[in-house]
Amino acid sequence: xxREDAVPAEDQIYNWIEEVFRxxxxxxxxxxxxxxxxxxxxxxREFGLEGVRAEPVVTPYWEPLRSxxxxxxxxxxxxxxxxLALPFSSPSHSExxxxxxxxxxxxxxxxxxxxxxxxxxxxxxxxxxxxxxDPDGSFVTASQLLPTTLPGQxxxxxxxxxxxxxxxxxLAGHPGNLCEYYVPYDGKPRSIPGVWIxxxxxxxxxxxxxEGPLVARLKVDARRASITSFNIVGELPGGDDxxxxxxxxHDGPWASAVEDGxxxxxxxxxxxxxxxxxxxxxxxxxxxxxxxxxxxGGTGQAEFVRSHRDELEHVVLEVHLEHAASEVxxxxxxLHPTGRPETRWWFTSRIxxxxxxxREAIEAEDLRRSYxxxxxxxxxxxxxxAANFYPAxxxxxx
Ligand SMILES: [Zn+2]
Numbered sequence: 042x043x044r045e046d047a048v049p050a051e052d053q054i055y056n057w058i059e060e061v062f063r064x065x066x067x068x069x070x071x072x073x074x075x076x077x078x079x080x081x082x083x084x085x086r087e088f089g090l091e092g093v094r095a096e097p098v099v100t101p102y103w104e105p106l107r108s109x110x111x112x113x114x115x116x117x118x119x120x121x122x123x124x125l126a127l128p129f130s131s132p133s134h135s136e137x138x139x140x141x142x143x144x145x146x147x148x149x150x151x152x153x154x155x156x157x158x159x160x161x162x163x164x165x166x167x168x169x170x171x172x173x174x175d176p177d178g179s180f181v182t183a184s185q186l187l188p189t190t191l192p193g194q195x196x197x198x199x200x201x202x203x204x205x206x207x208x209x210x211x212l213a214g215h216p217g218n219l220c221e222y223y224v225p226y227d228g229k230p231r232s233i234p235g236v237w238i239x240x241x242x243x244x245x246x247x248x249x250x251x252e253g254p255l256v257a258r259l260k261v262d263a264r265r266a267s268i269t270s271f272n273i274v275g276e277l278p279g280g281d282d283x284x285x286x287x288x289x290x291h292d293g294p295w296a297s298a299v300e301d302g303x304x305x306x307x308x309x310x311x312x313x314x315x316x317x318x319x320x321x322x323x324x325x326x327x328x329x330x331x332x333x334x335x336x337x338g339g340t341g342q343a344e345f346v347r348s349h350r351d352e353l354e355h356v357v358l359e360v361h362l363e364h365a366a367s368e369v370x371x372x373x374x375x376l377h378p379t380g381r382p383e384t385r386w387w388f389t390s391r392i393x394x395x396x397x398x399x400r401e402a403i404e405a406e407d408l409r410r411s412y413x414x415x416x417x418x419x420x421x422x423x424x425x426x427a428a429n430f431y432p433a434x435x436x437x438x439x
Contacts, residue, residue, distance in 0.1 A: 047317035049310045057084075057306040058298050067293040068223075069337045070102045070268040077291040077305070081273045081331050084309055088316040090275030090329065098344040100270040100334035101228035103128045106262040110209065110236050112139065113256040114249055122246070124236035125220045126261040127197060127208065128336075129227075131234050134260035135207035139250065142200055151207035151257045152200035153250075155243060156193055157214045160184045163384075170412040171389075171396060174403050179410055185384045186216075194225040197235050207259040208235030211243030216371045223294030228338030234261035270333030272341045277315050279323035284352075286359045286435075287311045288330035290341060290426045299366045301426070305331060307362035325357060335426045346429040353435050358395070361427035361439040368410075385411040388423035388439040390431070399438055 060080075064073035078095060085093045108126040113119050140150035163180035167173065173180070200208045212222055222237045236259065238246075249255055273291065289304030296302075312329045332341030346353070366383040369376045385408060389399050396413060403411045416437055422428040425439040 042322075044314075044318055044322075047314050049313045053313075054306045054310050057309055058302040061302045061305055062296045062298045065296050067291070067295075067297060068103065069100045069270045069292045069334050069340075071104075073296070074270070074292045074333070077331075078271045078273055078333065081291060081305065081309070082275075085273070085275035085312060085329065088275075088312050090277055090312060090316065093273075093275040095271035095273055096345070096348070098270045098272055098332075098334050098341045100268055100340045101129065101230075101337040102264065102266040102268040103228075103337070104264040106264065108234075108236055108261045108263070109258075110238065110260075111258040112246060112249065113258065115253045115255075120245075122238050122242045123220050124209075124238050125222065126263055127210065127231070127235040127237060128223060128225060129229060129265065130197065130208070130231045130236075130261055130263075132261050132263040132265060133234050134258070135234055136256065136258045137206050139209065139246065139255040139257040141250065142203060142205070146204050147200070148204035149206055150204075151209060151259055152203060152205035153209045153211070153246065154196070154200070155211040155213040156196055159187045159190045159192075161187060166384075166412050166414070169418045170414055171391075172400055172413040174400075174409060174411040176409060179381060180384075189224050194227055196225070197231050197233065200235075201231065201233055205233060207233055207257065209246075209257065209259070210235065210237045211240060211246075212237055213240045213243055215240060216369075216376055218374065221295075223336065226294065226336045226338070228334075228340065230265060234259050236261065270337075270341060272333055272345050273331045275312065275329045277312075277323060277327040277329075278320050279326040280321055281325055283355050283357045284326040284328050285324060286328045286330055286356055286430075288332065288342075288359065288361050288427055289363050290332040290335035292333055292336050294336055299364050301335070301363050303365040304363045304426075307365060311362075328356075332426055339426060339428060342426050343429050346433050350433065353430075353433050356430075356435050359427055359430040359435045359437045359439075361425050361430075361437070363426060363439070382408075382410055387411060387413045388416045388418065388425060388431075388437060389413050390436040390438075391415055392436055395436055395438065
């Protein structure tokens with residue numbers, strides 16, 4: 042039975058998101074993420090959680106400093122193109138011909154290629170979902186724009202394999218025509234420098250390339266290091282020794298209200314609610330978890346699963362709350378909310394009682410535009426910050 046009076050007010054939940062957002066860029070090890078690690082522990086203690094702690098996680102650190110890309114045409118004119126270094130690319134510089142990457146070798150050249158975002162037709166999800174809730178029919182003939190895909194995470198690999206000494210990726214058709222794109226975030230160092238440029242600047246380079254050869258001067262200045270991030274944990278005793286973990290991650294690519302300011306706020310809301318409910322009414326022991334290192338290859342979740350493996354047999358469910366968001370569309374180069382929620386994916390273990398519980402909750406709370414997806418809908422594990430719980434045998438709702 043839900044205790045309505047124990048549910049935090051909507052204003053409170055939004056205020057948490059705003060407070061996190063106000064701290065600025067929250068990449069692993071940045072001051073805003075250090076602030077979040079402390080602030081979340083303070084909130085957990087304020088709610089009366091027990092065992093509040095910060096568990097260390099060795100995490101790759103990336104801090105872009107000044108990077109630059111200059112295109113030099115055969116007539117001698119030079120143009121500096123605004124750019125952002127690809128995370129974990131090599132902090133070094135290259136000067137070489139700019140050559141389009143088209144499947145062949147580009148030995149000694151700076152490779153140039155476009156990375157459009159993927160638009161996934163809802164019909165594709167329907168072929169994989171075990172259930173959907175879309176009473177307005179909003180999925181019919183529609184599609185969802187994905188912020189990242191595997192080709193994006195691996196954009197530099199084909200350039201490196203083709204012998205390139207540098208990489209220029211064009212964010213073709215990305216909303217807002219920006220060069221700011223924090224991908225890849227697998228935390229793996231790359232052997233060559235690389236930058237993203239906007240779709241419009243990509244068009245300029247393409248038109249110059251059509252007129253004659255181009256030389257590019259590419260320089261990535263950045264700090265790559267290894268740091269210690271922290272997973273923040275707090276617990277509430279329940280009616281028995283089995284446990285439910287409720288998690289998300291505290292770092293993000295930018296100030297990131299969605300990735301994952303909303304996740305932090307949803308975990309805090311759960312912790313606040315359950316702290317106001319008597320232990321006998323809690324389903325099990327509750328473990329609240331906000332991971333570090335998500336933007337550096339998901340080191341936090343991987344470390345939690347590794348270091349708590351012996352305790353996972355008592356975990357009857359891992360609920361991970363990420364990316365609650367409004368849908369936006371681009372109109373005349375500007376982003377506008379459509380007034381609808383973004384499509385909700387509920388990666389749910391194929392356990393009939395669990396799937397039924399998720400279905401009932403979605404309908405009871407009228408969470409439209411929802412899909413229940415098998416954890417393996419896209420890959421061998423869910424594409425979430427709780428990915429490793431699934432192969433460890435823990436039932437999941439992510
Ligand atoms: Zn996230």
